[in-house]
Amino acid sequence: GFLQLMQQLTVVGDVSRGMFDAKMQQLEKLGDYHRIVVIEDVKSGRVVATGSIFIEHKFARSCGKVGHLEDVVVDERMRGCHLGQRVIEALTSFAEDAGCYKVILDCKPENAAFYEKCGYSKKEIQMAKYF
Amino acid sequence: GFLQLMQQLTVVGDVSRGMFDAKMQQLEKLGDYHRIVVIEDVKSGRVVATGSIFIEHKFARSCGKVGHLEDVVVDERMRGCHLGQRVIEALTSFAEDAGCYKVILDCKPENAAFYEKCGYSKKEIQMAKYF
Numbered sequence: 001g002f003l004q005l006m007q008q009l010t011v012v013g014d015v016s017r018g019m020f021d022a023k024m025q026q027l028e029k030l031g032d033y034h035r036i037v038v039i040e041d042v043k044s045g046r047v048v049a050t051g052s053i054f055i056e057h058k059f060a061r062s063c064g065k066v067g068h069l070e071d072v073v074v075d076e077r078m079r080g081c082h083l084g085q086r087v088i089e090a091l092t093s094f095a096e097d098a099g100c101y102k103v104i105l106d107c108k109p110e111n112a113a114f115y116e117k118c119g120y121s122k123k124e125i126q127m128a129k130y131f
Numbered sequence: 132g133f134l135q136l137m138q139q140l141t142v143v144g145d146v147s148r149g150m151f152d153a154k155m156q157q158l159e160k161l162g163d164y165h166r167i168v169v170i171e172d173v174k175s176g177r178v179v180a181t182g183s184i185f186i187e188h189k190f191a192r193s194c195g196k197v198g199h200l201e202d203v204v205v206d207e208r209m210r211g212c213h214l215g216q217r218v219i220e221a222l223t224s225f226a227e228d229a230g231c232y233k234v235i236l237d238c239k240p241e242n243a244a245f246y247e248k249c250g251y252s253k254k255e256i257q258m259a260k261y262f
Contacts, residue, residue, distance in 0.1 A: 006191055013193035023194045034188075056185060057165075060137055060202065062144035063154045068199065071191065096262050106235065106255040120258040124237040127251040131227050 001047040002038060009073040032098060037090050039083050048075040049083035053091040055098055067095030069105035088118040132178035133169060140204040163229060168221050170214050179206040180214035184222040186229055198226030200236035219249040 003020070006012050015023075027034050032055070039049040051072035058064050069091055074084045095103045106126040107115060116122075134151070137143050158165050163186070170180040182203035189195050200222055205215045226234045237257040238246060247253075 003190060010191045012191055013195075015190065015194055019194050020190070023188060023190060026188055054187060056199070056201065057154060057157055058202065059134060059146065059151070059154060060141045060143050063146055063150050064144075068187070070187065071189065092260060100262065102259055102261045104237065104257055104259045106237070106257050109256055112256060112258060115258045118260075120260045122256060123259040124257045125240055125243060125253060126235055126237050126255045126257050127243060127246045128233055128235045128254040129223060129249075129251045130233045131231065 001040075001045070002050060005047050005050055005073055005075055006071065008076055009071060035091065035094050037087055039086060041078070046075070048078045049073070049087050051084075051087040051091050053095055053103070055095065055100060061101050065095075065098060065100045067091070067098070067100040067103035069103055072105075084114065085118055088115070092118070132171075132176070133181060136178050136181055136204055136206055137202065139207055140202060166222065166225050168218055170217065172209070177206070179209045180204070180218050182215075182218040182222050184226055184234070186226065186231060192232050196226075196229060196231045198222070198229070198231040198234035200226075200234055203236075215245065216249055219246070223249070 003012050003015055034052070034054045036050065036052040038047045040046065041048045052070050053067050054070070056066045056068060058066060069088070072084060072087055092103050104123070105115065105120070112122060134143050134146055165183070165185045167183040168181065169178045171177065172179045183201050184198050185201070187197045187199060189197060203215060203218055223234050235254070236246065236251070243253060
């Protein structure tokens with residue numbers, strides 16, 4: 001159910017079982033640099049919320065570490081139950097425990113208020129180049 | 132000269148030779164997931180521009196990859212010589228060759244015009260939480 005949920009966030013495209021397993025193995029090699037959390041509705045067995053974080057190693061800030069929050073999505077049928085907040089809290093704590101001096105994320109302007117409730121503040125602007 | 136240059140961008144803090152070497156080893160383990168470029172002024176031996184990129188592995192976009200551009204800085208005595216553009220071009224090409232479907236970065240609003248010259252467009256907003 002993870003990829004079905006991701007489709008509510010972005011274009012997932014074709015991902016075969018083999019591709020999924022290969023990607024999992026790649027991510028497992030990253031170990032403590034990467035974490036995905038999911039919230040499962042145990043009654044239905046559906047994945048209803050997810051988010052991921054990876055840890056960047058910098059030279060700045062005394063060789064500091066930065067958490068990058070990515071791909072946060074809550075099932076549209078389950079919004080308003082604070083599941084998103086739970087995901088953010090879990091990933092933010094993971095980054096803090098890993099010794100990060102900050103966590104950053106990019107979001108649509110209309111989602112800024114949600115992240116502010118989670119203790120985040122507006123900072124810079126995101127630029128992107130697509131190939 | 133790399134850390135001296137980084138100080139023009141952000142707080143570097145105390146970084147001993149040992150810390151620097153340990154961090155380099157960590158980054159080298161990441162192999163193709165991470166790249167730092169520097170431009171050196173061969174006359175003075177000074178590092179006059181730098182930037183880094185790391186590759187994030189996603190499930191979205193058919194298990195796609197995203198390049199994250201970080202820590203771009205040009206020596207203040209060398210600005211206006213298109214060194215920043217060279218750094219961006221090199222790192223963007225690295226990400227494209229690595230199979231990324233996009234490269235993203237966060238910057239101050241006043242630097243957006245520079246990145247637009249490099250082919251980037253404004254996208255979302257950045258949120259941050261400091262510990």
